[in-house]
Amino acid sequence: MPGLLLLVDLDGVVYRGSDPVPGVAAVLASRAAKGDDVVYVTNNSMHYRADYVTRLTELGAPVSADRIVSAPRATALYLREREPAVRRVLSVGAGGLDRELRDVGLEVVNAGFAAERMAKEGLDGVGAAGRPDAVVAGVDPQLTYLRIAAAADCVRAGATFIATNRDPVYPTERWIRPGAGSVIAAIEVASGVTPVTIGKPEPLLMEEAALAVGRRAGEAIVIGDGIQTDLAAARRVGARCVLMLTGVTTREAAAALPPDARPTAIAADAAELERVLGTLR
Numbered sequence: 001m002p003g004l005l006l007l008v009d010l011d012g013v014v015y016r017g018s019d020p021v022p023g024v025a026a027v028l029a030s031r032a033a034k035g036d037d038v039v040y041v042t043n044n045s046m047h048y049r050a051d052y053v054t055r056l057t058e059l060g061a062p063v064s065a066d067r068i069v070s071a072p073r074a075t076a077l078y079l080r081e082r083e084p085a086v087r088r089v090l091s092v093g094a095g096g097l098d099r100e101l102r103d104v105g106l107e108v109v110n111a112g113f114a115a116e117r118m119a120k121e122g123l124d125g126v127g128a129a130g131r132p133d134a135v136v137a138g139v140d141p142q143l144t145y146l147r148i149a150a151a152a153d154c155v156r157a158g159a160t161f162i163a164t165n166r167d168p169v170y171p172t173e174r175w176i177r178p179g180a181g182s183v184i185a186a187i188e189v190a191s192g193v194t195p196v197t198i199g200k201p202e203p204l205l206m207e208e209a210a211l212a213v214g215r216r217a218g219e220a221i222v223i224g225d226g227i228q229t230d231l232a233a234a235r236r237v238g239a240r241c242v243l244m245l246t247g248v249t250t251r252e253a254a255a256a257l258p259p260d261a262r263p264t265a266i267a268a269d270a271a272e273l274e275r276v277l278g279t280l281r
């Protein structure tokens with residue numbers, strides 16, 4: 001019998017900002033040693049897989065690059081597997097997104113490059129980006145008016161529009177910054193086209209994460225701290241969910257969930273997570 005399939009959220013579960021959540025990495029290491037498949041799922045749209053491998057290894061969590069299925073990685077896998085006609089992509093996002101898209105063989109034109117050409121050469125977004133087959137958008141810390149214009153031009157001209165995720169905000173340790181959803185909303189309004197969304201609460205990120213170890217998302221136990229993201233995504237794919245109280249969700253908020261929307265279990269810390277996982281098959 002195979003071990004459990006654990007799809008583990010990162011921020012608010014394994015770490016909180018720059019601090020580890022005590023004991024969680026060790027629980028995951030012991031579950032992996034017993035044969036569970038551990039895959040990490042995060043909506044963060046800015047980083048490359050190798051960044052997480054370094055960080056998780058330092059924390060003592062079981063990890064390899066193929067076990068990191070971030071929203072950018074899932075987006076790249078989705079394009080490779082389900083949109084094989086897409087070759088050239090306009091990306092509105094950070095360097096990690098571009099690298100993930102290039103890793104699966106896509107030709108990537110960053111919106112910053114296209115915007116510069118629009119300004120200097122008097123081109124529209126389609127010409128400046130070289131007529132891309134798809135537009136992929138996430139958090140772009142260098143977002144400008146012309147980058148939005150480039151993306152909207154391409155989408156309006158028929159490029160497939162993909163959102164890494166639609167989180168409205170991106171909380172950092174000091175600030176609440178606009179999330180990918182804010183960037184995508186601008187392109188959506190300007191183009192009149194609603195994108196395909198990869199990240200939580202949509203099911204595609206979970207499906208790609210399960211596929212990364214040759215399994216189905218419906219078998220998974222999602223371990224996450226977000227009601228609107230992790231728990232919602234688990235429900236969408238028919239997976240179980242251990243809702244952690246180590247991040248954004250309070251015990252009161254978890255208790256207030258209607259009976260038909262409750263997680264499989266709630267865990268306040270690593271010890272409770274370990275106990276809960278011990279009861280699941």
Ligand SMILES: [Mg+2]
Binds near residue numbers: 010011013
């Ligand atoms: Mg989280």
